[in-house]
Amino acid sequence: xxxxxxxxxxxxxxxxxxxxxxxxxxxxxxxxxLYISEVRNQKVLLLDLDNIAxxxxxxxxxxxxxxxxxxxxxxxxxxxxxxxxxxxxxxPNIHLIQGDSKIHEINxxxxxxxxxxxxxxxxxxxxxxxxxxxxxxxxxxxxxxxxLSALICSDYIYSPIDLDTNSISAIDELTRVLKPIKRRxxxxxxxxxxxxxxxxxxxxxxxxxxxxxxxHRKIYTDITSKYTDVVLGVICNRNAIQRAVTSxxxxxxxxxxxxxAIREVSTFCENLLETKA
Ligand SMILES: Nc1ncnc2c1ncn2[C@@H]1O[C@H](COP(=O)(O)OP(=O)(O)OP(=O)(O)O)[C@@H](O)[C@H]1O
Ligand SMILES: [Mg+2]
Numbered sequence: 350x351x352x353x354x355x356x357x358x359x360x361x362x363x364x365x366x367x368x369x370x371x372x373x374x375x376x377x378x379x380x381x382x383l384y385i386s387e388v389r390n391q392k393v394l395l396l397d398l399d400n401i402a403x404x405x406x407x408x409x410x411x412x413x414x415x416x417x418x419x420x421x422x423x424x425x426x427x428x429x430x431x432x433x434x435x436x437x438x439x440x441p442n443i444h445l446i447q448g449d450s451k452i453h454e455i456n457x458x459x460x461x462x463x464x465x466x467x468x469x470x471x472x473x474x475x476x477x478x479x480x481x482x483x484x485x486x487x488x489x490x491x492x493x494x495x496x497l498s499a500l501i502c503s504d505y506i507y508s509p510i511d512l513d514t515n516s517i518s519a520i521d522e523l524t525r526v527l528k529p530i531k532r533r534x535x536x537x538x539x540x541x542x543x544x545x546x547x548x549x550x551x552x553x554x555x556x557x558x559x560x561x562x563x564x565h566r567k568i569y570t571d572i573t574s575k576y577t578d579v580v581l582g583v584i585c586n587r588n589a590i591q592r593a594v595t596s597x598x599x600x601x602x603x604x605x606x607x608x609x610a611i612r613e614v615s616t617f618c619e620n621l622l623e624t625k626a
Contacts, residue, residue, distance in 0.1 A: 402448025
């Protein structure tokens with residue numbers, strides 16, 4: 350096994366992680382890629398470890414795959430002596446290692462070596478790695494090998510949640526998994542916090558904006574009081590977001606809901622990317 354050695358400037362790696370499915374991991378990571386490229390004019394490499402390849406569908410087109418280019422299963426081989434990977438240039442500033450459903454084979458294998466291969470391949474086989482500002486990794490729900498491999502090589506992670514009654518247990522599960530990774534395998538890993546996503550409606554209450562539905566408001570208050578200072582943003586369930594992200598475009602409308610969407614998504618991205626001195 351090769352230990353990563355690098356003299357080039359290496360991009361910051363952000364992964365999204367959540368034990369719970371369908372909370373907006375792929376949507377928020379796609380929006381983050383668009384924010385970095387469109388608003389900040391910086392360059393991103395996306396790794397699509399999601400079993401159903403949502404990022405690839407969003408940026409490359411539904412079920413459009415280029416077999417002559419690399420896919421994520423190429424990131425789980427011994428990199429020694431292998432050719433450089435071939436990334437898919439989906440936008441001038443957004444490049445992608447395509448998703449592939451065969452990633453499920455990586456998740457079902459029992460091999461401790463497997464989980465370090467992603468980092469080794471990123472360090473050895475990505476062309477022009479120093480030209481990227483960020484590497485963003487989308488992961489499937491749960492804690493399979495692909496998620497562990499992402500946690501081992503990441504600088505930062507964040508976790509979207511919805512206002513479901515199981516959300517607090519999901520955060521507790523996340524904290525439990527991260528502890529040994531940070532202690533033993535990747536001490537530099539920093540959990541940036543939570544994105545509260547898909548909120549049905551926010552209304553003004555005593556100077557704050559809170560979920561309109563009282564059951565959601567209760568979960569929101571429980572989360573924000575238990576996890577003070579780690580809420581990176583609150584994003585409503587908005588057609589404008591779904592429409593933009595699934596076509597790989599930054600939010601374009603000028604109606605009130607689109608403007609609110611831009612504000613909510615931008616605030617989340619700024620808070621996530623902010624690095625404290
Ligand atoms: N803020 C939002 N507004 C509108 N639709 C959203 C929003 N966030 C997510 N969605 C929609 O919710 C669904 C689930 O989102 P997404 O695929 O991003 O979740 P996920 O956590 O990646 O799911 P999985 O665990 O299956 O990978 C998708 O149809 C997506 O378009
Ligand atoms: Mg997903």
